[in-house]
Amino acid sequence: MWGKGILNGMRITMRNMLRGPITVRYPYERVTLPERARWAVEVVRDESGAHKCTACMTCVRACPDHILDLQFTTAEDKSKHIDYLRYEMGACMMCGLCVEACPFDALKMGQDYELAKLTRDELTVDLLVDVAAAAPARAKKASEVPAGGTDDSRGGGTDG
């Protein structure tokens, strides 16, 4: 009979109405992100706040969009000093390729999803500013020195 489908459709919408809303009221309720969720790039830090970056430039080369920018100076004793590790969040597509590429696990994909900023400038983040590069992890492993060996005080050691 013509009209049966219409009535059936009305029945279905009413049934859905009785199922109740499924809305997550975002600012008041939050969903937990899965473990693998990829958001903005962050620098991994241990308890003492030390980072593991050795300024090897792997991540900079790996980034498809060339949004990571790392500048470092090499001292006479071959130790590296990171001027800055700049990250342009506004152009980042959060593909995670830099994190995958990093041989020292110095980077990770953060879980903070509230990345909106008021100005464009805020979207360019300095992940590391004016710090000494960590001694390469290989060397650390060999000598079994605990992580966080940023004892070199040349750069003042203030992290961004």
Added chain:
Amino acid sequence: MTEPHFTVTESGLMTPEGMYIPGEPPKGIRRIPKGVDRLGTEHLIVNMGPQHPSTHGVLHLIVELDGEEVVTVEVSIGFLHRGIEKLAESRRFDHLGTLMDRGDYVSVIHGEQAVALAVEKLMEIEVPAKAAWIRTLTAELTRLASHLVWFGTFGLDTGAMGQFLYAMRDREVLLDILEEISGQRMMFNYVRPGGVVADLPTGIESRILSFCDTFEVYLEEHDALLGGNEIFQARVKGIGVVSKETALAFGLTGANLRASGLGFDVRRDRPYDAYPELEFDIPIGTIGDSWDRYTVRMEEMRQSLRMIRQLVGGMPGGPFTAKVPKVLRPPAGEVYASVESSRGETGIHLFTDGGTTPYRMHYRAASLFTCQLFEEILPGHLFADACMLLGSFDIMLGEVDR
């Protein structure tokens, strides 16, 4: 009928001087005559898009209307052109997936899969069974998610808002599952040459199966709500008939081709990954009208569900990726790999010169070919039907413009 005179814009014609040479106007089926019929009434030319609710993105149709009947259509695209093919020439092979994500941004895994298959073919990498099965599983989940977008927007095109929201409700669950597997909701970047990035997370199988159970009920509800509705049936049956010949001539692939009665499916006829080991049917339409396209896609969703159950049940063990070098350097050569994406055959034509980046990557976008068909198929329909036809073909503008 008086002889139509042509409106030819002078800029943009591809002649040596970069502009139109006066003389005989170009002839053919693609033209915009200013129609004048016997009553002396004028035709109305409306610009449908690039900002229009039912163009599903930034498609621009220049539609000439006689009353409410479409007389001619000119498809104008390029509002989303990002030069993916050019950018690919500067990307490493394992990074091509990030570009393909942005191509067809609703059925993402399929693009990544196509690139991965092409590179694997060139480098003769044997993909472990588990990797192939995971890829197939995510591909089918993505197909469901993509078809749900099509279903919802198709309902929206007919003016039924409920269908869209119900479809999005189910898609949310799918996206959550895919986020748990890959780390992001839409731009997964999960499939790589040689396998996948990470193993399936623990406990995802039960989540997928419970989704399958609920979605089975919801899918039948969707079908009853929209497809069972007599108003909807009256609007799609016999509308937008694409004969098999037209479909072939215009290069239609995927569900649109199958709706026209030609049962070619890349998954079955050019099997890749785990598809040879799966049991599934390929729905085929009869006359190729909107109703056939609707039923074919709905049935495809049921088949996807069936495949997902098989994939979860028979997931083999082993490594999730083959041993591949850190920097891929395929030998010089040329290869074509294609997958069945939600919109048709997504093909990657890869030329390499032995370097770390492709020499040329051509992305065969199914939607581009579907898009051309509008100029052929829309005229003669009412304007309201034209809007629905756009929905029934399921084009993705990210893929059209690339």
Added chain:
Amino acid sequence: MRPDVTAVDRALTSFGSKYSVCDAQVGIIVACDQSDALPILQALRDSELDFAMLLDLFGRDVDGKIEITYHLRSYSRDQELYVRCHLDHDGDLHSVWTVYPSALMPERETAELYGLTLSDHPNPKRLLTTDGVPPLLRKSVPIRTVEEVRSR
């Protein structure tokens, strides 16, 4: 998948030495002049091989030439074939839309992105970019470099 080379030869007998067939890595490739592409494609479509669909059309900038590839598929025989021709830079791309209407937009795109002129096409306008954009897919047109990105 791959058609018989002799079958292709049989379908194209009337063209004499205007074409050559080779069995390449990707499939059977018929090489010909671009101006002969239209009749050759027509012959292939109407032959017993029944290449009913032009699956794809794309170009490539290689060795100072623009290489145009027509990717054909026959559903009745489940076979694929490539027809390939070379054009000079700024050459003239003859449209094959009368045989395969699916070539309409890919031809426009190819002509635009390789800086070719398009003849016999009903609507030879630009498709993707606006006036003044260089032919992007040519190797001589660089995309933005790392320096450009950084100086933003």
Added chain:
Amino acid sequence: MSPELASLLRILAAVGLMLMNGVILIYMLRRVLGRLHQRLGPVHVGPQGLLQTPMDVLKLLTKEDITPTNVDKALYFIAPAAVFTPSLMAYAAIPFSPTWMVTDLDTGLLYTLVVMSLVSMGLLMAGWASANKWSLIGGMRSVGQHIAYEIPLLLSVLPVVMYVGTLNLSSIVEAQSGTWLGILPQWFITNPLFWPAFIIFIVSALIKVNQTPFDMSEAESELVAGFATEYSSMKFGLFFLSEFSNSFIVSALAVTLFFGGWTLPFVPDEVLAPIAPVVFMLKVYVGIFVLMWIRGTLPRVRMDHLMQFAWKILIPAVLTWILVFGFIIKLFDLGRPVG
């Protein structure tokens, strides 16, 4: 109180009711549609989002009033008023209770239907004056559908008129008080004789409401926003208000004609008298809920299907039914003329 002052007060009350109704109905629509779609609707502004709609009205009032350059200025300004005024006028004859009505017209039913049919003129005006192709198509569509469905709408209420022998709406309501055999309320809807008329009335009245499945003149997926594309600020607000007021009128007419208006069975008159307006409003709001339910479910009908349905099915059907109905009530002497 002089009679002039009394009628002025009544008119003001009607205006106030209409505005209030608009605000309440917009809130109700949002909540009902939200629930139907398994979402929440407005919940942030005020308790349960109650203040959302007043805030939206404020927003509309304070928004910049844009007049596009090429519009036909006079028509462009008149159109919202031409749509709004008939919707307002239609409140005049609706009986909210035995005593609560703006005016007790003897031709109340005819008056309401005629006044409501004026709305389509305003819509055409808006579509034409906007100098926008989408608006024009929307305006043409609205005229087409309104003209086609005016006839079945008017004819579908004829059985009721034939039965009670009056066009006075309060008399029609009074004819429905009491019960059939002490079980069923003596509303016309409980009498199978009126069911065909009721179905035809609902279908053609849905056109008046201008919502899915018959939102041809707006059709947001086809015509962007139809006749209202170029309107902004409170001019748009007037279209909006009139649309909601129309759904109130349609529901009120349905309640008056078929659901017994303000009457309730088994309730003595002295109890009913003070709560009659509440009963009436409740019934009307249930009707409006059903309209919204339909809106949240159905896809849009195509224009030519709509016209074919009107001219080929609905009008012959309603004419036949009037004939059959007349025979039946004459043969079995069923008519109960009042007054």
